[in-house]
Amino acid sequence: MKNAFYAQSGGVTAVINASACGLIETARKHRDKIAKVYAGRHGIIGALTEDMIDTSKESPAAIRGLRYTPGGAFGSARYKLAGIDKNRAQYERLIDIFRAHDIGYFFYNGGNDSMDTAQKVSEIAVHMAVPLICIGIPKTVDNDLPITDCCPGFGSAAKYIAVSTREAALDVASMARTSTKVFVLEVMGRHAGWMAAAGGLAGEKAGDAPHIILFPEIVFDRARFLAKVKSSVEKYGYCVVVVSEGVRDPDGKFLAEAGTKDAFGHAQLGGVGPVVAQMTQEAFGYKFHWAVADYLQRSARHIASKVDVEQAYAVGKAAVEFALRGRNAVMPVIVRKSAKPYRWSIGEAPLGKIANKEKKLPRNFMTADGFGITAACRAYLSPLIGGEDYPPYARGLPTYVTLKGVSVVKRLRTPFVV
């Protein structure tokens, strides 16, 4: 009878806790095989420093509440383990901790880097002859993991962006006659344009906003951008732009860095949103507004996609099922079985094929002019924002859960500095 260790890694999402919920609820159904699930406090750092939360102390209601609570309930970490050669001590420390706490299952919930870590932990366990099952659980709003059709967390961020774009566009359209003509929404996705593309779902017929999407995959061309803004304003009275934070100029420099300096000469105060908005004013005198969604887009559980919540739960559940079937060094993936009607199932991929790979937006998902999404892109994206899954409310606010977070008693006397 072994315990399990679970940790959240990297930027959190609106549904990463739904994966934790799926994992813990499923583990609780197999108490004959998995005694307890320990969660790392602040991700893998919790393992390295022997700072773990005993999830068996949490009530069924609290665990159920994770399904609708955004953020990382156990704390996440931006902390990448170095290569085994460079820092073998870290890996050995993990194994020591797992041994000390009878941990036979390692579940790591994260993106590219995390799958790399999970893979390495698996290797070192084999090398040290420690029986340890390592399962990755996909999570990232960036939607950039290979093999899996999509990544839990993305659908909800995409829905937030699509809904917000549609709503703000109605606002701008109302105001354009005498006031704001250009509205810019800046979204995340430093390397891949999946989230920017999601803004494209807001419009369903010709002329609908957004009129321009700026993808990180397409080099920014100021003249072409400005020409497109002008033609939108002249044709529709206004122009809505969705811009990815990762857009770069022809020199490969982030636009966000190009523009702004504060009073002390420090760069990059503003984001790319204000930079491109300002351009349109300089060129044509258009009044503009801009919004930067930042963390709001990845924590907006109030407007989560039902499909995304279900998939996030399912990969957590599948991780336990894989482990109990003795699968090792694998990650559950989402398989699209049918596009219309949308049907999906859970598949399996080796960690090694996921780690350190990045799935960018394919060129045929972007229109020829590079400013919009194609029908193929829409067909891919649309099901991922499908359905609503509202959290419960009290006094006008979502009643997100807070865990008790009872610590596991330490068994090692050796401190470890991270």
Next chain:
Amino acid sequence: MKNAFYAQSGGVTAVINASACGLIETARKHRDKIAKVYAGRHGIIGALTEDMIDTSKESPAAIRGLRYTPGGAFGSARYKLAGIDKNRAQYERLIDIFRAHDIGYFFYNGGNDSMDTAQKVSEIAVHMAVPLICIGIPKTVDNDLPITDCCPGFGSAAKYIAVSTREAALDVASMARTSTKVFVLEVMGRHAGWMAAAGGLAGEKAGDAPHIILFPEIVFDRARFLAKVKSSVEKYGYCVVVVSEGVRDPDGKFLAEAGTKDAFGHAQLGGVGPVVAQMTQEAFGYKFHWAVADYLQRSARHIASKVDVEQAYAVGKAAVEFALRGRNAVMPVIVRKSAKPYRWSIGEAPLGKIANKEKKLPRNFMTADGFGITAACRAYLSPLIGGEDYPPYARGLPTYVTLKGVSVVKRLRTPFVV
């Protein structure tokens, strides 16, 4: 038998169309007294240029859909009529249009300035011996109209801000150990801190975010702000700040203008959010993130307050009822009849008492240190975000209505330049 004219004015909200819905649905029940409702295309400009939409051409379903559609369905305008002495021609033009189209009722849906305009139109009608009933309908996310307990539009913006603050705070709390320690959400409210105060609803017990609110009513004190950020980070591991766009430094200058210059030396690219976030990094090296909600906060119909939607509908309905009872130069107001349980009714106020007055956040709604809201403020705000009122969805997106917008045939041959 007279027709009615309705126009939307100033910045739109998530629920201004709910007022239009209440007005049009109620007018349709009194076809014996109000023949048709004409809506100004882009507000009062639609009247001046004889550019009106015949709402009788819209289906009952389309009008019903206005209840859950954000933005201004007929178009709004930032266009303040000059004083009668300065521009009598404009007022006379309005009367000419109203006469030409048998308009006996003037409904103006807006804020302070609009109530001033409605009042003046009423005066000039009396002066010109034209029978015209003028009714104002309150609307503003700024919540700064006097007499009325609150302003339709505010409750939904407040709910958006409170929910977003709560959600983003969970995200930051997860990340703080290794990454972001300070998160700043910039909200609207250039002169009054009502929207900033709404962020305070996100926290319900000691230590909950937001840890700092920066109100436009309180002069910004950099040293005190930084000390508070530091103590929050040390105590809770992170710090969430809600900042009003209207915060000013001791010289009375907007902070948003103080910081940023672009590569060409132009001021004010970024907002106040990045300015205060950057300060914390300069002082303590904290990693920060910031979001600027901008139009998202006033168009977020997907997370509208049910109370707000009901009140917006009710003031539209009451406007017609007042008109039919022969009331003139008045505005329906929200009267708080009971705090707990929250009960409200519709009252009446003369336009002259609303026009050009601004209700700021009272000092006793802000904590002694000026960084938070008091129990009195919470008791006032909390009911206004009460209840959810979700729009219908299809394909993962809210199905907001688009009106046909059939134009009223022009009767005057004289053009009018605005």
